[in-house]
Amino acid sequence: MKLGFIGAGNMGGAILRGYLASGRIQHKDVFVCGRDLDKLEKLCTELGVNPCQNISELMDACNVIMLGVKPNMFPEIMPQVAEKYSSDKILVSMAAGVTIESISGFVGKEAKIVRVMPNTPAMVNEAMTSVSRNKNVDDEQFVSVFDIFQSIGKAEEVEEQLIHCVIGVSGSSPAYTYMYIDALAEAAVKNGMNKEQATIFAAQSVLGAAKMVLETGVDPVQLRINVCSPGGTTIEAVKTLQEKGFSELVEAGFQAAVDKSRLMSK
Ligand SMILES: NC(=O)C1=CN([C@@H]2O[C@H](COP(=O)(O)OP(=O)(O)OC[C@H]3O[C@@H](n4cnc5c(N)ncnc54)[C@H](O)[C@@H]3O)[C@@H](O)[C@H]2O)C=CC1
Ligand SMILES: O=C(O)[C@@H]1CCC=N1
Known part of the structure; x- marks a missing residue:
């Protein structure tokens, strides 16, 4: 797996740190891009992962892409994601209030999309994460993404409609x-x-x-x-x-x- 983070702030950063700490991915296989390039360089130097100058570079390098930006950034980033999306890639969104359907609206209805709702205790390997997928994600692909969230705490597959409840409870x-x-x-x-x-x-x-x-x-x-x-x-x-x-x-x-x-x- 080549894992990319578009945005590694409080939540994306917690997942990134937790997954690296689990030892299930090599640092060289992780790519990050962010808005603040100084912060990005600092984070990537600290964690030994690869900084990307932009979304396009990250999309070229990765096959599992975590969308770790705030919900209001989706209209800005998704056209850039869509431009480089291909069927070998899975998009994993952690954004509150951004549905799988709305992401498909940017990338196309054949796109492989997983929607998760984690929490920041990911940073200490005690996250609780719900994981939901669209029908384009097969079992093998799903397991590879599910494993990320299992490695940083507990994870459960739920129907996407339960995500509002998940936000409230975890x-x-x-x-x-x-x-x-x-x-x-x-x-x-x-x-x-x-x-x-x-x-x-x-x-x-x-x-x-x-x-x-x-x-x-x-x-x-x-x-x-x-x-x-x-x-x-x-x-x-x-x-x-x-x-x-x-x-x-x-x-x-x-x-x-x-x-x-x-x-x-x-
Ligand atoms: N903070 C939390 O406890 C949780 C947050 N979430 C979701 O996680 C997502 C991120 O939230 P936080 O990490 O709290 O926000 P944050 O503000 O800490 O992190 C967002 C990151 O996105 C980066 N970013 C902004 N614009 C960008 C762009 N154009 N290209 C690349 N990177 C860009 C920023 O540099 C920042 O590092 C949100 O969608 C939120 O709904 C989900 C569950 C829990
Ligand atoms: O406050 C928020 O919108 C995000 C989603 C769940 C936790 N933090």
């Missing part, structure tokens, strides 16, 4: 989790801990709780109950959070991201 959700960690740490600071130590206590507790869910398979509701000793401290916290509408608040945040994703796709 694409955007690291942001809400950081809010939770920060709020917890700030509360600890108010009770005498320094911020650095408080952040470690809060973040490690989130990491441990998430691992318990994934590794034991026990329902999070039961795991919550297991922490609540009768007449103890946790039940007081749980009752207070319930009374103050914790679940409703999380759902409202999720729904706002989902609604925006739907709106962007129109």
